[in-house]
Amino acid sequence: xxxxxxxxxxxxxxxxxxxxxxxxxxxxxxxxxxxxxxxxxxxxxxxxxxxxxxxxxxxxxxxxxxxxxxxxxxxxxxxxxxxxxxxxxxxxxxxxxxxxxxxxxxxxxxxxxxxxxxxxxxxxxxxxxxxxxxxxxxxxxxxxxxxxxxxxxxxxxxxxxxxxxxxxxxxxxxxxxxxxxxxxxxxxxxxxxxxxxxxxxxxxxxxxxxxxxxxxxxxxxxxxxxxxxxxxxxxxxxxxxxxxxxxxxxxxxxxxxxxxxxxxxxxxxxxxxxxxxxxxxxxxxxxxxxxxxxxxxxxxxxxxxxxxxxxxxxxxxxxxxxxxxxxxxxxxxxxxxxxxxxxxxxxxxxxxxxxx
Amino acid sequence: xxxxxxxxxxxxxxxxxxxxxxxxxxxxxxxxxxxxxxxxxxxxxxxxxxxxxxxxxxxxxxxxxxxxxxxxxxxxxxxxxxxxxxxxxxxxxxxxxxxxxxxxxxxxxxxxxxxxxxxxxxxxxxxxxxxxxxxxxxxxxxxxxxxxxxxxxxxxxxxxxxxxxxxxxxxxxxxxxxxxxxxxxxxxxxxxxxxxxxxxxxxxxxxxxxxxxxxxxxxxxxxxxxxxxxxxxxxxxxxxxxxxxxxxxxxxxxxxxxxxxxxxxxxxxxxxxxxxxxxxxxxxxxxxxxxxxxxxxxxxxxxxxxxxxxxxxxxxxxxxxxxxxxxxxxxxxxxxxxxxxxxxxxxxxxxxxxxx
Ligand SMILES: CC(C)[C@H](C(=O)O)[C@@H](O)C(=O)O
Ligand SMILES: CC(C)[C@H](C(=O)O)[C@@H](O)C(=O)O
Numbered sequence: 118x119x120x121x122x123x124x125x126x127x128x129x130x131x132x133x134x135x136x137x138x139x140x141x142x143x144x145x146x147x148x149x150x151x152x153x154x155x156x157x158x159x160x161x162x163x164x165x166x167x168x169x170x171x172x173x174x175x176x177x178x179x180x181x182x183x184x185x186x187x188x189x190x191x192x193x194x195x196x197x198x199x200x201x202x203x204x205x206x207x208x209x210x211x212x213x214x215x216x217x218x219x220x221x222x223x224x225x226x227x228x229x230x231x232x233x234x235x236x237x238x239x240x241x242x243x244x245x246x247x248x249x250x251x252x253x254x255x256x257x258x259x260x261x262x263x264x265x266x267x268x269x270x271x272x273x274x275x276x277x278x279x280x281x282x283x284x285x286x287x288x289x290x291x292x293x294x295x296x297x298x299x300x301x302x303x304x305x306x307x308x309x310x311x312x313x314x315x316x317x318x319x320x321x322x323x324x325x326x327x328x329x330x331x332x333x334x335x336x337x338x339x340x341x342x343x344x345x346x347x348x349x350x351x352x353x354x355x356x357x358x359x360x361x362x363x364x365x366x367x368x369x370x371x372x373x374x375x376x377x378x379x380x381x382x383x384x385x386x387x388x389x390x391x392x393x394x395x396x397x398x399x400x401x402x403x404x405x406x407x408x409x410x411x412x413x414x415x416x417x418x419x420x421x422x423x424x425x426x427x428x429x430x431x432x433x434x435x436x437x438x439x440x441x442x443x444x445x446x447x448x449x450x451x452x453x454x455x456x457x458x459x460x461x462x463x464x465x466x467x468x469x470x471x472x473x
Numbered sequence: 474x475x476x477x478x479x480x481x482x483x484x485x486x487x488x489x490x491x492x493x494x495x496x497x498x499x500x501x502x503x504x505x506x507x508x509x510x511x512x513x514x515x516x517x518x519x520x521x522x523x524x525x526x527x528x529x530x531x532x533x534x535x536x537x538x539x540x541x542x543x544x545x546x547x548x549x550x551x552x553x554x555x556x557x558x559x560x561x562x563x564x565x566x567x568x569x570x571x572x573x574x575x576x577x578x579x580x581x582x583x584x585x586x587x588x589x590x591x592x593x594x595x596x597x598x599x600x601x602x603x604x605x606x607x608x609x610x611x612x613x614x615x616x617x618x619x620x621x622x623x624x625x626x627x628x629x630x631x632x633x634x635x636x637x638x639x640x641x642x643x644x645x646x647x648x649x650x651x652x653x654x655x656x657x658x659x660x661x662x663x664x665x666x667x668x669x670x671x672x673x674x675x676x677x678x679x680x681x682x683x684x685x686x687x688x689x690x691x692x693x694x695x696x697x698x699x700x701x702x703x704x705x706x707x708x709x710x711x712x713x714x715x716x717x718x719x720x721x722x723x724x725x726x727x728x729x730x731x732x733x734x735x736x737x738x739x740x741x742x743x744x745x746x747x748x749x750x751x752x753x754x755x756x757x758x759x760x761x762x763x764x765x766x767x768x769x770x771x772x773x774x775x776x777x778x779x780x781x782x783x784x785x786x787x788x789x790x791x792x793x794x795x796x797x798x799x800x801x802x803x804x805x806x807x808x809x810x811x812x813x814x815x816x817x818x819x820x821x822x823x824x825x826x827x828x829x
Contacts, residue, residue: 205666207666207667211667237594237595237598237703237704238593238594238595238703239593239594239595242593258614258632258634258667258668259667261631263668263669264669265669265673268635268637270637270638270639270640271637271638271639272637272638272673273635273636273637273638273673274635274636274637274669274670274672274673274674275617275633275634275635275669275670276614276633276634276668276669276670277631277632277633277634278614278631278632278633278634279624279629279630279631280629280630281624281626281627281628281629281630282626282627282628282629283626283627284626308717308720310561310563311563311567311614311615312614312619312632313619313620313621313630313631313632314630314631314632316630317621317628317629317630318630339720339721340720340721340723340724341724343699343721343722343724343725343728344724344725344727344728344733347593347594347703347725347728347729348593348728361664361717362721364664364695364696365695365696365699365718365721366699367696368696368697368699368700369699369700369703369725371700372699372700372703372704373703377700
């Protein structure tokens with residue numbers, strides 16, 4: 118079998134711990150399914166600031182560009198929060214997305230059976246919630262020109278939100294494609310009653326829609342979407358939206374499932390290449406204690422197998438193993454009802470490896 | 474007593490029905506407390522488009538500018554949704570905010586006892602939730618330059634988000650002032666890790682904070698805020714944020730209380746003048762049937778009495794009357810558990826008038 122190169126970026130906080138468990142899982146699937154991976158580690162985020170003076174060192178970028186997929190833990194922490202812009206972990210994150218052309222962020226938000234009660238939403242409202250947010254990731258107000266200037270009223274700050282037709286087309290097509298593999302429902306979220314970029318967005322969506330006659334399309338204004346996610350979460354299937362709205366809504370969606378510690382995400386570009394990471398952050402408060410939950414990162418591997426490599430057999434095996442371990446009652450502290458019975462990061466990783 | 478001029482704008486859908494009940498309530502307080510109002514009606518929104526060819530006719534603007542306060546029902550409906558920009562109700566709304574200098578939108582989101590179970594959130598999570606979103610209303614990406622242009626990748630759309638120091642200062646001061654009258658907790662929401670306008674925002678907040686040493690201030694990133702509103706709604710008191718974020722978060726906050734049909738809002742400028750309206754929309758699907766809930770609009774009158782006129786006695790009387798009527802079990806269809814016992818808009822208005 119062809120050897121696949123994996124760029125491994127542990128990052129900050131609990132990142133390295135959870136990534137270590139995900140790699141154990143990948144190694145087990147090498148044995149069982151005959152796949153072959155080559156892992157190479159890179160510095161990124163806060164640790165790269167500390168050791169290399171920049172959140173995204175050139176060698177890390179080279180490593181990612183030479184790899185078939187990237188496995189990322191998490192970046193950031195209070196230590197770097199007050200740094201100037203160039204020396205902040207987030208700047209590295211934006212930089213890597215742009216440099217690798219990862220224009221699409223895919224975040225499944227579903228409810229895990231064992232966490233049904235962890236949500237702050239009523240179980241009957243949550244019932245059946247299983248949605249995907251497809252967020253545009255390399256355009257919009259994140260990447261438009263930003264500056265300060267002297268205005269008539271004193272100093273002013275400016276951010277520019279720009280979208281071109283091509284950028285909107287590719288993300289919208291991808292969302293329609295994903296909708297076709299699911300229940301064929303797509304909600305496109307914008308603020309077309311106020312923003313010019315949203316009007317362009319909506320025009321493009323409406324122009325592409327006839328190519329997917331089977332997909333039921335709705336346009337939802339972003340403020341209304343923030344409400345409807347609360348009111349009828351299970352009625353959504355695929356949600357597609359621009360960068361800033363996607364940042365807000367994907368976090369809202371993840372939180373309402375109650376399963377945020379278990380959710381994985383993929384950032385994709387034109388080809389099969391992708392960057393995979395858990396939705397949760399670097400959790401500096403519990404870093405180094407060996408108590409973090411590796412499941413979201415392990416499930417990110419399953420997502421990588423499906424979306425980048427087409428290794429559906431191994432992806433299924435991972436997802437089944439996670440389910441089996443949870444069904445058997447094993448829990449890390451974050452998801453344990455009785456905290457005294459909680460197991461650690463490595464123990465959870467071992468159980469899943471053995472269950473595969 | 475001085476006669477106060479009230480510009481009355483029923484607007485579209487259920488707007489005129491609910492405003493009519495609010496005026497009945499105001500008349501009752503004239504009798505009981507000796508206050509004097511002069512009501513003058515203006516066309517605005519969809520109805521103004523139909524009758525005058527513009528959502529915000531000059532005479533309506535003149536009327537508002539000559540008034541002491543504006544009472545607004547709701548605007549918009551599917552009939553005008555596909556109109557060009559100049560002929561859309563929303564354009565009137567943005568125009569009136571700007572023309573009247575209403576830079577601050579204040580939206581209390583609290584839970585009504587009788588609606589405790591109407592929220593999709595678990596009652597124990599919601600317990601004690603009583604927050605106010607203070608949204609900047611005349612700046613940011615809503616009012617910055619917007620245009621299309623030909624770029625290297627084809628047509629592109631641009632929106633510009635601009636904030637100057639003065640704009641941020643006045644809204645932030647107001648939020649601190651409001652926090653001082655409540656539990657002295659302020660959450661300032663921004664996206665300072667990405668946006669230049671947010672970095673300016675945060676600088677201004679930090680510069681003003683020492684003037685309010687008693688207020689406990691936290692900075693929350695907008696994506697995190699969308700999550701925390703779900704996870705710990707009752708821990709928020711006053712939230713202050715820029716226009717676009719405020720649009721999204723105030724709707725999320727309103728919906729999570731389960732009381733959206735009962736929530737009122739105020740839009741304020743420099744002086745005592747204000748525009749008062751219910752948070753809910755024009756509900757075209759139930760317009761004209763006499764079944765809409767007038768309580769949010771009636772409570773908007775109480776807000777007007779407090780914030781513009783300082784008529785606290787009458788404001789208290791209105792709020793108490795609403796509580797009494799609800800405690801006695803009277804419900805409009807939207808909040809009735811047993812729909813067959815629901816009463817209509819006018820009946821609800823009458824009950825509240827009699828209870829004052
Ligand atoms: C850290 C920040 C720049 C980033 C974003 O806003 O994109 C994060 O919130 C995310 O969603 O990945
Ligand atoms: C109708 C629309 C322009 C408006 C806004 O976005 O401000 C509305 O959503 C609101 O919150 O009052």
